[in-house]
Amino acid sequence: MTNAYDLVVIGSGPAGEKAAVKAAYFNHRVALIEREKVFGGAGIQTGTLPSKTLKETALYLSGVYNKGIFSINRELAGNAGIQDFMYRKNLVTHRAANEVERNLKRHDVTVYHGQAEFVDAHTLSVTSESGVKIVYAHHILVATGSYPFHPPAIPFDGVRVHDSDTILNIDRFPKSLCVLGAGVIGCEYATLFAAMGITTYVVNNSDKILGFLDHEIADGLVERMKNAGISILFNNGVGPFEVPADHDKPLTIPLQNGEVLHVDMFLFAAGRSGNIRGLHCERAGIAIGQRETIVVNAHYQTNVPHIYAVGDVIGFPALASISMEQGRVAVSHMFQTHDLENLSQIFPYGIYTVPEVSMVGLTEEQAKREGISYGTGYCYYRDTLRGEILGDQDNGFLKLVFETSTHVILGVHIMGYMATEIIHFGLCAVKDKRTLNEIIATVFNYPTLHDLYKYACYDGLGSLAGKKIKKAGEIKR
Template sequence: MADRREKVDALIIGFGKGGKTLAPYLAAQGLKVIVVEKSPLMYGGTCINVGCIPTKALAHDAHLLSQRVGLSMEARSEAYAQAVRDKNALVSLLRAKNFDNVNGRPGATVLTGAASFLNPREVRVETEDGEWIVEADRIFINTGARAVLPNLPGIEGSRIYTSTELLEVERLPARLAIVGGGYIGLEFASIYAGFGSEVTVIERGTRFMPREDPDIADEVRKTLEKKGIRFLLNAGVNRIEDGSDASILHVSCPEGESELAADAILIAAGRTANTEGLNLDAAGVARSERGFIQVDERLRTNVPHIWALGDVNGGPQFTYISLDDYRIVRDALFGDGGRSTKDRHYVPYTVFIDPPLSQVGMTETEALRAGHRVKTAALPASASPRARQLRQTEGLMKAVVDADNGRLLGVTLFAAESGEVVNIVSMFMKTGEPYATLRDSIFTHPSMAESLNDLLSAIG
């Protein structure tokens, strides 16, 4: 028999960005809210604990260290260990603030335990102090996603890590192998190369960064290779052997099979929804073939009183998308219901390699495929006085314009501080103004934003 039974207006399963923002809002409307989080180390969700915040903190420290020449490996290892300790302190601070921001609100309670559906309205929560049965009028699933481990001989070896696990390793690996050349893999490659690791990226695809235009992808690869990162394309790992001094990856490629020794192996081969143990079948909640919870444009599942927010619903896996998921649900419950995922236009993203790669809108390839007649311009990052001031002159900036109406179709910025500048471009593109308006805008000097003047002037 359950230790306790509770009836609430809203149950939020998972402490991600969407759920943690929704909980205090609902409580402020007078609703009784319970938030369930499986792990006390995940208050605040993926971004704060194992995603954006810790990785970008390490990326910043790696960039600073990469500017120092002549350091011994011992000094670099100690700098890395200190960076991990600083990252842990930052994460602990933010985790505590996030917990208090929810649990400290009148009407909101956090339960730490594993949740599983008993039926569409009731959820069992197993905590250290006993079992709860929570009945809710509305249920919001916000459990995020996790790394996928491939079915590979040796995958359970002692030197195998997901991105979550590698973030906790305080000893800098001298040799790091990364299985997967997607954005997560590239971010970690850039970080560890900056600290001094010998990094090899193994990618099954035949093209490097196939989502980007070839000129941008070539520039990124050239820059990362200059940092010492090695890329093996059209290559796969057949098996991994766990030796006494190192792990050996048996890698196959068109030239044949080779062996690669590594002190750590990061598996960055994709992510899947965190739904294991939720017993979604008992609730009747439908999932996609990839295992993500299916939702409509207002994030409602096939069960009308159950929603899914954040990475678990299979949308773009960015914390700012999870925040917008909250806005959609808020509008559905207390607004006019007009907001939906269809309103998401010109959403920017940044890959925090060094320098960062940011993009919004269409690439040239995508624009041509969509039938646009285009004009393009490219500008090396070294043309920016600010980039030279920062001593970050690597990179390339590119703009794509519709030749018929002068609208800006997309911008890609592989340059210092691009994660800030791309937000300006995103806001501008939503106005529908011709590119010349942004071209002739006034920006502060010296700044990376003023590079937009020069980039767009090259179009005409």
């Protein structure tokens, strides 16, 4: 049959693209359905790439990492318009989307543009402006991503009240901003706009941010956010509010503690849901979990054996880096390619706040809960010559968690400039069960930020020998 395929992938985000290309590489007939006119899904269009590009733009325009370091200040934010702010984001997303399209074409993946929905467990219909096409598949992979959760009490209008999608399309800078939610998205956007000199509030329903982080890293980031002028309102929430017809009037945001915020814009950043609306998964008998996610096993296989799901649509951890590999593992399982059977359970988290935060392995709190006899070692950016050259403004530091009896490194936690880059040496150290002395014996280019690892190991050994132990609380100059 003309429209019959070995695999049909729904969604062209990081998970869907990599799965489709891998299956095609192994000479399977593959089709991909994308409902948007552009490729890349949230990873390229509304999430990973655009927000990270905006962060780099904010750093450049604000001169955050240059103030007072080179005897002159470069601060362009006051002269920059919204077009300047959005320029690089638009360019990067456009180029990345085009590369996805080229990659699919290179591997002879047939592309259908339109809304996919299940007819039955092996049949999909694709509805577009040109009509309806029927597609048959031996295997199906759902990689439709997620969308921002919209609670009914929030008056989203995409002009002044935003979710993490619409905030990328603002046509002016807000005079002030309230962010609801101190998760990854909320913290990233709060620090981004604060770097641009915008008065920013973060409202969070608990007394901590980013609860999966090591507590000293999270506390360090909170301190840095406050130093940047961000007001963090812990153990709080917002009540119902309206958008005034007069856009010159501020939004009046009532808080649960009785206070009232008057701000120009509002960003809801407190959750996402699986993007399965319109798919009619019930026609294929697919089991659905909480927040419209699809339930899968360790091979990303649904309860319907020939149907798989990967990426944000299956929920945690909802990271582009993991989603790509989930797609590849799913293809390996469905076609028995025997090249990538499982994903490593040790992977890094990268949070693109200002400053960046990244981690891999066990936190100190996890080591305590698991009853591990552990030690810690610290090194601060300012204590390395590379950090001195950079003129570290963030009081950044690296923290190691290691087992005391073997000196094996169990976790690496970093807050500071380029943390999401330099974490990868820590990833290898944790995966390979490297010891403190093995890291000390490693030769790095000099001067580089990788010296953080070496001197954190020295500090850890010193603490075991009863020397003075550095603490993250010493990060103040």
